[in-house]
Amino acid sequence: MKPDIYNAIKYQARSNCELRQRSCVDCKADWQKVVRIKDHETNLGEFDVYFCRTCNLGFTDPHPTEETSGYLYEAKENSDFDIIRHSFIDKIKDFLGFRLIARLAPHKNIRAVLDYGTGNGRFAMSAAKVFPSARVDAVDYQVDPPQLLQIAATSSNQVNYCDAATFAEQHVNTKYDIIILRHVLEHTYHPVNLIKYLSERLDADGVIYVEVPNLDSGCAKIFGKYWKGYYVPRHIYHYTINSLKEIANLCELEVEIGRNEMPLMGNTISILTGADKSNTFVQGLGILLHPVQLAIEALYRSSTCINARYRRLKYKG
Ligand SMILES: [Zn+2]
Numbered sequence: 001m002k003p004d005i006y007n008a009i010k011y012q013a014r015s016n017c018e019l020r021q022r023s024c025v026d027c028k029a030d031w032q033k034v035v036r037i038k039d040h041e042t043n044l045g046e047f048d049v050y051f052c053r054t055c056n057l058g059f060t061d062p063h064p065t066e067e068t069s070g071y072l073y074e075a076k077e078n079s080d081f082d083i084i085r086h087s088f089i090d091k092i093k094d095f096l097g098f099r100l101i102a103r104l105a106p107h108k109n110i111r112a113v114l115d116y117g118t119g120n121g122r123f124a125m126s127a128a129k130v131f132p133s134a135r136v137d138a139v140d141y142q143v144d145p146p147q148l149l150q151i152a153a154t155s156s157n158q159v160n161y162c163d164a165a166t167f168a169e170q171h172v173n174t175k176y177d178i179i180i181l182r183h184v185l186e187h188t189y190h191p192v193n194l195i196k197y198l199s200e201r202l203d204a205d206g207v208i209y210v211e212v213p214n215l216d217s218g219c220a221k222i223f224g225k226y227w228k229g230y231y232v233p234r235h236i237y238h239y240t241i242n243s244l245k246e247i248a249n250l251c252e253l254e255v256e257i258g259r260n261e262m263p264l265m266g267n268t269i270s271i272l273t274g275a276d277k278s279n280t281f282v283q284g285l286g287i288l289l290h291p292v293q294l295a296i297e298a299l300y301r302s303s304t305c306i307n308a309r310y311r312r313l314k315y316k317g
Helices: 004-008 025-030 088-104 122-130 147-155 164-170 191-199 218-226 241-251 265-273 280-288 290-299
Strands: 031-038 046-052 057-061 112-116 135-140 159-163 176-182 202-213 253-260 305-312
Touching (some): 088 122, 135 164, 147 159, 176 191, 218 265, 218 290, 241 253, 280 290
Parallel strands (some): 112 176, 176 202
Antiparallel strands (some): 046 057, 253 305
8 A cells, every 4th residue: 555645755866976965977977777676665666776986875766855755754654663563573683782782882881872763762772771871862853752762751761752853953062972873874865964963962982883784785686676675765875885984084083894784584585475574474484594694695795784883083183
C-alpha cells in the first residue's frame, strides 16, 4: 500500500557536489553508475546510484528534494521506525549496541551523550543503560518522541528527546562526551555542515561516532539491486572509507576509520522473495545465513558498514 502522502514528494537530479560544495558539471565524466535499483519497501520507483570519483561520494539520482523529503518519513512505516519487539533479533541488536557504546567511551567520566537521528530511540536507551550517570539527549526531526522514549520519559529523566530545531535553539553551549550518528549521514542532505555543527558541541576529549552502510561492501557487489544497503530514495548519499576521510578534512577533525557488520541477510531474503521481513521464518533464515554475509565480506576484504570516529584536532598548525 502506498500512502497518498508519498505523492507530495518531488524529485530532482543531482547537480551539485556536497563534499566539494560546488557544481558537479565538471566532474560528470567521472560519474560511475553503480546500480539501478527500485524502492523495494514503499514502491516509489527506480533510482540510479552513482559514485563520483572526483568527489569521493556516492549518490542517489534523482533524489527527493530537501523540502519534500520529510514526507518520506511521515507515514513512519519504513524500517527507520522499526517497531520494537522482543524477538531474538532485537536481543542481538541490543547486545551489539551495548558493546559498541561501551567501546566508544573516550574516558571513564561520561557525563553527556547525544544520539542524533535517534529513530526509534533504541540506541539512546542502550546508551543510558551503559552510562547510568550520564544524561542522554536524543534528537530527530519529528516533534513527538518515538514511543520507546515517551515511555522512558515517564519513568526517569535520564533520556531527553527533542526535535532538531528545538535542539539547535536550546543546546548551543551543551558539550557532549559522545555524539552518535548511526545510519543518519546517508539520509542527511548536508553531511559536512551537520558534522561541523555537531563538532562545536563536542567536549575537548569527546568523540563523534558516525556509522553508514559501505558502498564498497562485498555483499553490495554480490547482491546488486537486491542489496538493502542502497535503500533508495531514502539514502541520498552512499559512502566509502574515502568519503568519511574527506569529511574529516573538510571539518578539520581527526578521524579513525573502522569496519563493522550489521546482520542484513534477513532483509536481503525479504527483498529477493517478497516475503515480509518481520516474518519469523525470514528472520531465522537471516540469522542462519549471517555467516554467508561474513564470508563474502572476508572474501572482498570489506564490511557491510563503515564507521568513523571524529575528534577535535589536538593542535592546529
Ligand atoms: Zn562530483
